[in-house]
Amino acid sequence: MKLSGWGRYPCVEVVPEQPRTDTEICAHLACATSLIARGNGRSYGDAALNETCVLDMRRMSRLVAFDEGSGFMVCEAGVLLSDLVALFVPRGWFVPVTPGTRFVTIGGMVAADVHGKNHHVAGSFGDHVYWLDLMLADGGVMRCSSEENVGLFNATLGGMGLTGVILRVAFAMQRIETDLMAQRLLKAATLDEAMDLFESNDASTYSVAWIDCLASGGRLGRSLVTLGEHLPRSALPPTREGRPFADVPRQRLALPVSSPAWVMNQRSVAAFNALYYARGRPGERIVSLVSYFYPLDAIGGWNRLYGRNGFVQYQFVLPKSASREGLRAILDRVAAAGAGSFLAVLKLFGTVRSRAGSLSFPREGYTLALDFPVSAGTFKLLEQLDAIVAAFGGRLYLAKDARSGAAMLAGYDQLDAFRALRERLDPVRHLSSLLSRRLGL
Amino acid sequence: MLVVGGTSDMGRAIAHRHAAAGGALILTARDTARMEPDAQDIRLRYRTEVTVVGFDLLALETHAGLLDGLPALPDIVVCVAGLLGDHTVSRGDPIAAKLVMETNYVAPALLLGLVANRFEARGRGVIVGISSVAGERGRASNYVYGSAKAGFTAFLSGLRARLSRTSVRVVTIKPGFVATRMTAGLKLPPVLTAQPEEVGAAVAAAIRRHKDVVYVRSIWQPIMTIIRHMPETMFKRIKY
Structure with a gap:
């Protein structure tokens, strides 16, 4: 069977083994010349692929x-x-x-x-x-x-x-204390504003920004910054009085077939982004934990949006001191290429703790995640982005990566x-x- | 609910489904040490009572002892035990074939027969037998297994008829292809192949809705109707 990561690129032909016990895993290790363990296949690229044996x-x-x-x-x-x-x-x-x-x-x-x-x-x-x-x-x-x-x-x-x-x-x-989240939405007209919002709201437990990566010039980096806190029991809305845990997650909608690749083009993404930005109303509201953390899970198989060829996600982090300049350079490049990324997510990482793994991605600084349909143009653009990320001392997230070269590990x-x-x-x-x-x- | 064959993927899925609805479980296994991690998983997930009992279904003389040794006769007994075997071996080796026949027919039928008598005496209970579409017609490629499942299906059908005027119910589940350890490595068509969790859901639904015979994926209903009605002269020639 064809196996791929969440981005559906690349694919390999392999029938995964399904071990139930340690002993069975041990047996696979003993007889396969090469293998990799795989979870639920949500890493985007080729991290959980091996044509010989996949557990x-x-x-x-x-x-x-x-x-x-x-x-x-x-x-x-x-x-x-x-x-x-x-x-x-x-x-x-x-x-x-x-x-x-x-x-x-x-x-x-x-x-x-x-x-x-x-x-x-x-x-x-x-x-x-x-x-x-x-x-x-x-x-x-x-x-x-x-x-x-x-x-x-x-x-x-x-x-x-x-x-x-x-x-x-x-x-x-x-x-x-409850299954609800208190969410606060802030609007940032520029990249600098968005970054200032992250830095002035570092006491918020959760923070993330959606960024319109097709906006350019004076609007470069315009964003919706979302802050969140777990709702304390004392703040339960009257409709949920006495029922702190009552959320029933909605039925998932599934995208059954791949949409044609042309659906996600510069114009459609730009139109979506403009609408999404315009409709974002600053203010506070209470949302369920599941919809707060997992908005995309509501659409099963959203990875099919990008068509048959699949897509690549590009997530990097830049050192905090280089972030303003580096992000601007990258967003300029993306906007100039007119490559629409449907999902563009910006986040400020905190200082890395002593325990951080040797190849752990997070380090202090700004991280941006973008995705693009697989095409020759995308790969060319990503090589240009690689050069910018490397020049600013950044690194790529391996769980998202499907195509970078060994040189990018220098980060x-x-x-x-x-x-x-x-x-x-x-x-x-x-x-x-x-x-x-x-x-x- | 008593699940015989609880270490299998289907047994596990049926047990999870029942526990998720708050039901207590008794799981049998030949090797209780192997069963214990699954039992603990169910306790932690659903905060329900799970007991593991050592039991070898093939040891027919222990069947009555298993049932009489339980603290109480369960409301529901599910028999998931099964053995596909390697048909090319079963064809030529009577000992191997006998094991397939005993595991799929003789032992499950005899155990559920004893359960039925006890349920009848008590006046209520639900018996669930996991049989197979393979029991509907003998295929060239697995008739040893198929004939055993045919026997089991017929036995369940007879029990159901015998108890139809009582409050004891008998459910026959025909899962079709299921992606389990038993079928690992076989090339199965995805549309016809259920996940073990679907079998768990089908068992729960069959009990709730008072069903007699259930195909886990409904697509098997028309397929098996055609296969059952095909003239033998034609059936014997087709390869499937």
Whole structure:
């Protein structure tokens, strides 16, 4: 069968294995010459692809332990975040860090060391992991934490599954008082305004901006900045009096077939962006947790919007000091190319904690995520963007990447340590993906 | 609900569905240590009571003991046990074929027969047997398995008829193709292939709606109607 990441580019022909137990994973490691573990296939590019053997971890989906008092959770790597949201939000528990979709596995969240809209206060998911069990290339299982096998632990957070197969993860859930969010929308007419809003609102728990990347000139970088807080029980609206957990997530709509590639063109995206920006009304409102964190999950298969050829997502982070100049250069380039990105998301990361993984993406500074349909023009544009990102000392998010070259890894300052660990533990690169081969990891 | 064969993907899905609705579970397994992580998963997810009981379905002499040893006779008993086997082996090796026949027919039927008697004495209960579309007609490529499922389907049908005037109900589930460990590696057409979770939902719906015989994906209904009505002279020539 054809297998790809969420961007539907690239594809490989492989039938994934579905292990149920550690023993079965060990057997696959023993007989496949090369393999990579895969979660729910939400990384965009080639991180979870290997034409020899792919371990679909979604049957490794058992909860192992949960402490109702402290929120201490242990679960297998294939547990879906959507399951945890459905089961634990009504009990007053939420994950400490969530990506923009709940259809990811916990193992995938560790492997990509995902971040959320609260990075500036909570760090990335890895910052909340107590320990993890990892099966190395030789089949041995290692418990890794910030106290034991520390090097391996750090390399595994954000290590894209290349240090071993993540079996189980222990992490901290956070208490919530309701399943609602207090959301505040702010409008920024320019990039500078948007960045000022991030910096003056750094006390907000959640913050993110949607940016109109087709606006140019005086409107370059115009954005809608969204701030959010978990709604305290004392602030429940009258309609929800006494029912802090009553949200029933809506039925998902699914996009059954690929829309023709021409649907997403410069004009349609520009029109959408102008309308979206104009309709954004500054102010506060109360929204459900699910619709706040996972707006796109409401449309199943939205990755088909970009047509059959698929799309690539481009997410980079620039050091904070270089962000204003660098973002302007990149947005200028994108607007000049007239390449419409439907989703363009800006976020200010906070200072990286000591625990950050060797290949973890987040670092202090601004991150921007853009997506483009796969085409020759897109790849040319992205090479130009690569040059700008590299010149400003930035780095690309490997979980989104499908096409960059090894030179772009220069933005990762612990790259050598990661490669040395790989060389020591897995010299034949038993664990490998299209991504690891493309980037020489 | 008592689930026999709870370690299978379908058994797990049926158990999850029942537990999600708040029901308590008894899961049997030959190897209770292997079952325990699944049981713990269900307890943590749904905060319901899950008991694991060691049981070998093929040990017929232990069937009555299993039922009498439970703290109470369950409201629902589901038998998910099954073994596809390798047909090329089953064809030539009577011991292998016997194992397929016993696992799919002899043992499940005899156990559910005992359950039926106890339900009848109590006056109520639901029996769910996971049979197969393979039991509707013997195919060249898997008639050992198919004939065993045919026997099981007929047994369930007879039980249902016998108990039709009581409050005991008998449900036959025919899943069609299901993406499970049993079918891993087989090339299955996606439209005809259900996920284990669909079987879980189908079992729950069949119990709720008082169904007798259920195809998990409704597309199997017309397909099997055609296959059942095909003249033998034609059927024996087609390859499927």
